[in-house]
Structures are given as structure tokens and as C-alpha cells.
Amino acid sequence: MNFDRNVIQDYLINLLSTPSPTGYTDNIRKYVVSELDKLNVKYSLTNKGAILVSFEGENKNYERVFSGHIDTLGAMVKEIKSNGALELTPVGGFMMTSIDGENCTIETLDNKTYTGTIQTIKPSVHISGDEARELKRTAQNMEVIIDEKVFSKEDTEALGINVGDFICFDSRATVTEKGFIKSRHLDDKASVAILLTAIKYISENNLKLPYNTHFFISTYEEVGHGAKAGLPEHVKEFIAVDMGAPGPGQNSSEYAVCICAKDSSGPYDYNLRKKLIDVCKDKSIDYKIDIYPYYGSDASAALGAGWDISAALIGPGVFASHAYERTHMDSIVETLKLVVAYSQTL
Template sequence: MDYNKKEILAYLKEILAISSPSGYTKNIMDYLIHELETLNISYFTTIKGAIIATVKGENDEYERTFSAHADTLGAMVKSIKPNGALALTLIGNYMMSCVEGENCTVETLDGKSYSGTIQTIKPSVHISGDEARELKRIPENMEIILDEKVFSNSDVEELGINVGDYICIDTRTTITEKGFIKSRYLDDKASVSILLYVLKYITQNHLKLAYTTNFYISNYEEVGHGASSCIPQKTKEFIAVDMGAPGFSQNSSEYSVCICAKDTSGPYDYELRKNLIQTCREYHIPYKTDIYPHYSSDASAILRAGWDVKTALLGPGIFASHAYERTHIDSILATIDLIINYIMK
């Protein structure tokens, strides 16, 4: 099928530009609601802010639900230090070494934004020498240096910054001429852009779906409970669209759709996985099957919550996951191709 790369990348760039660490997702969800309304797609929102869009199919007793999560990693102000620096606590799980020296923005409760930089407490080798090099990169040894003339905790408080304010880390999004996409939070904003484009493609091409299909955009996946509630009652298949994780000893690829057989939460449904792979083979869609030893998804969350459904996990291959990530447009296109061909079967 012929997919519009410019439209896909436009969605992705706009979504990546909206900061949305878990718990601070209203802006990104408002953007998605606006796009759904523009496409005239039926949807509803859950109490905790997730979005579930629905496209009617020929069979409305057996429903499929695809998910992607709009929330990302991030941080929060843990305390204000006597010298005006900010201690931080993590939102989600990532290595502190991959955010050292990154620019960030502190968002206050009253809507003010302040820029800053994430540094270690010994950021200069000219001052600390080997102590700076050998310092363990853990949250306790990291801090936010504000781009403000502050010298005490009272100076910071006068700005309106308080404990609990969100810290949004800059994405540094870059798209190369050769189709590589580098950015923080491709997990899982690449998949959100994929589902949004799939909805647009369905609408523009008047596709007839075999089954009523739901598109669940969750907003607390990175902290474990994203899609754990409120999935449509007739859902029989729940397919999480999340990242594949290429890297050392893995089978995943940045140039194909990745289908997970098993992760930390256990194996995904065998028959559903087989059906997805058969779809790839039938339509000559490049795919890789893989196992992820330190991973769980929205599909994991719904199984832990007690939902009696078949689950699967697929998505574009995202290199250096939970760090400064990279994928390729080929992987995004393969994921779109699998989803569209599958929902028509």
C-alpha cells in the first residue's frame, strides 16, 4: 500500500514536541482529541485521561483493540537545595548517564516554565578531576541547574517552583535525509503517530474493517498501569503497539516491524502472534520476532488487571531504548502496513 511519509513524520514531529511525562499528559491528549475530531473519529476519554477511539467493523461482537501510550519518561522536583539547585526523582526507569548534560524545562503548577540543565553534583573535571569521572550516576548525584539567577532555596521558591513540579527533558528530535529518526521518547510516540496515521488512512480511504476496532491511547504506561482499566468490553484481541528493542543479542531491527513472543510478563498469545506473522508473510511485510528480558507493555497491564483477552505486542524497532533513541522510517512503515492489513482480515 502507498503511505504518505510526510504525513506520518508530521504527526510524529508534532507529538514529540509536546512534553508528556506520566501524569503530565493533558496537552498531548488534547492534541490527539483535536486530531480525532478533525478526522471525525468517534472516541471517549476515561476518568484518568486515556483516549479510546472506535471504528466500526462488519463484526461488532468480536472487537480488536490496539494500544499505544502517549506518556513518557521524565522527572519531578524532589527538593530545592540550599544553593538553588533542584534535586530530582525519576518518572519511569532510565539510566542517569543518558540524561547527563541534557537541557530540560521545569513546569510549575501555575503554568510557568523555566529552562535548566541536568548535571552531576561534580560536573567539572577542572574542579573535581577523577572524582567527577568516577562519580556514580544515580539520582542522588544529579541535579537541575536553573537558567535563573538563584542563589538559595528561597530564590527558587519566589519563582514559583516547588516540590512536585514536573521536569521535561528535551527530545533533541532529528530526522535525517536517509530516513533515520533520532529523538527521546520514540517510545512510544512513534507508535502513537502510527495509530493516528492508521486512523487517518482508514478515514481517507474508506476502508471496511473486518471487526470493530478500538484505538486505546494510554497515559500511564511508563509507570505500569496505563491500559489496566476501561478497555472496551467486547475486546477479544488486545494488541499493544510499542517499541521493539534492537541491540546486543537481540533479533529486532530498526528496519522492520518487531513482534514480541515473550517479555518479563511472560509469553504473549501464541495464536494471535501466529496470525500477525502470517499477515506479514502474506503481504511481504519485513518483520522480526524477538524476546525482551526487561520489558512489559500495556498488554501486560491488562492481563495483570484480570482481563480475559488474547494479547500481542508489536511495533517499530527503537534502538537505545529509554535513552537517546533511534529508529528508521522503514520500521514505522512496516508497522503501519501490518496493522492496516491485519484489521482488514
């Protein structure tokens, strides 16, 4: 299997350039749908805004699903302060230290966009000294300073900003000459780029698939209910394509596909994991097996909702997850190889 890395990279950069915190995914869904329209593939939308791409296989009563999610971490306006700054409330689980000093955009209900910076309430050591250094990074101690001449709550409200508006963190996506991708939101846009490339490859090469095969692009994974509903009726296998988590004490890698044996929801299906590993061995796909103690996926969400499925979790290794992340194109390509190869496996 030969894949054009430029195709994957273009998908990924376009995805990373489109803000999509959980609950604010219309724009990125429109992008994904526009790419699917170019490929002339069959898809449908769920009430929650998930995208289900479907390929007919030889066995129509046994259905296989690969999932990825386009929603990301972000925040919302909780309060407009008396000085015109914004208190924020997190969307998704991240360390507040990871957004200290980050640029952002505020998206209003009437489609106005404003830029700003996330700072602590004591942002300057020249003013607060050790108090600035030692201030605990909590949501209550952080605020968004808007790039507008505002001096009061009324000034900010006059811009059209209100409680509940979304705050999107700048992705700061960059690709190095040696194939490293550094960005926020590689979780899970790296996997969505993989799935889009797999869809393109299957469609353009008219691959014969043994089962009805679906690609489920969810929109509420970061808050835990992405794949709890909207799956095909006869789904038997559900493979979440999400990030692997390399780091101290972990076996995952930024240069291989990572296969999760167990996360916070418990072990994934033993036989399905074995089948995925056998495909890796047969196709010379570089892989790592790992366990993630503080992790949940769309596969575990589907299991928790009561779907009677065999579930697995695979994905590219993403370093510094839920912060400013990094992966390598090798890991993305190895994951793509496994998705395409396994889609053709009985």
C-alpha cells in the same frame, strides 16, 4: 498500501515536540484530540485521560484493540536545595547516565515554564578531577541547574517552582536525509504516530472492518498501569504497538516491524502472534520476531489486571531504548502496514 511518509513524520515531530512525562499529559492529549477532530472520528476519554478511538465493524460482539502510549519518561522535583538547584526523582525506568548533561524544562502548577540543565553534583573535571568522572550517576547525585539567577532555596521558590513540579527532558528530535529519526521518547511516540496515521487511513478510505476496532492511547504505561482499565467491554484481542528493542543479542531491527514472542511478563498469545506473522508473509511486510527480557507493555498490564484477552506486542525497532533513541522510517512504515492490514483480517 501506500502511505505518505510526510504525514507520519509530521505527526511524529509534533508528538515529540510536546513534553509529556507520565502524569503530565494534558497538552499532548489535547494535540491528539485536535487531530482526531480534524478527521471527524468517534472517540471518548477515560477518567485516567486515555483516548479511545472507535470504528464500527461487522461483528460488534468481537472487539479488537490496538494500543500506544503518549506518556514518556521524565522526572519531578523532589527537593529545592539550599543553593537553588533542584533534586529530582525519576518518572519511569531509565539510566541516570542517559540524562547527564541533558537540557530540560520545569513546568509549575501555575503554568510557568523554566529551562534548565541536568548535571551531576560534581559536573566539572577542572574542579573535581577523577571524582567527577567516577561519581556514581544516581538520582541523589544529580540536580537541575535552573537558567535563572538563583542563589538560594528562597530564590527558586520565588519563581513559583515547588516540590512535585514536572521536569521534562528535551527530545532533541531530528530526521536525517536517509530516513533515520533520532530523539528521546520514540518510545512510544513513534507508535502513536503510526496509530494516528492508521486512524486517518481507515477513516479517509472508509475501510470495512470485520470487528469493532479500537485504538487505545494510554497515559500511564511507563509506570505500569496504562491499560489496566478503560478497555471496551467485549475486547477479545489486544495488540500493543510499542517499541521493538534492537541491540546486541537481539533479533529486532530498525528497518522492520518487530513482533515480541515473550517479555518479562511471559509469552504473548501464540495464535495471535502466528496470525500477525501470517499477515506479514501474505502482504510482504518485513518483520522480525524477538524476546525482551526486561520489558513490559500495555498488553501485559491488561493481562495483569485480569482482562480475558489474547494479547500481542508489535512495534518499530527503537535502538538505545530509554536513552537517546533511534529508529528508521522503514520500521515505522512496516509497522503501519501491519496495523492497517491486520485491522481488516478476520
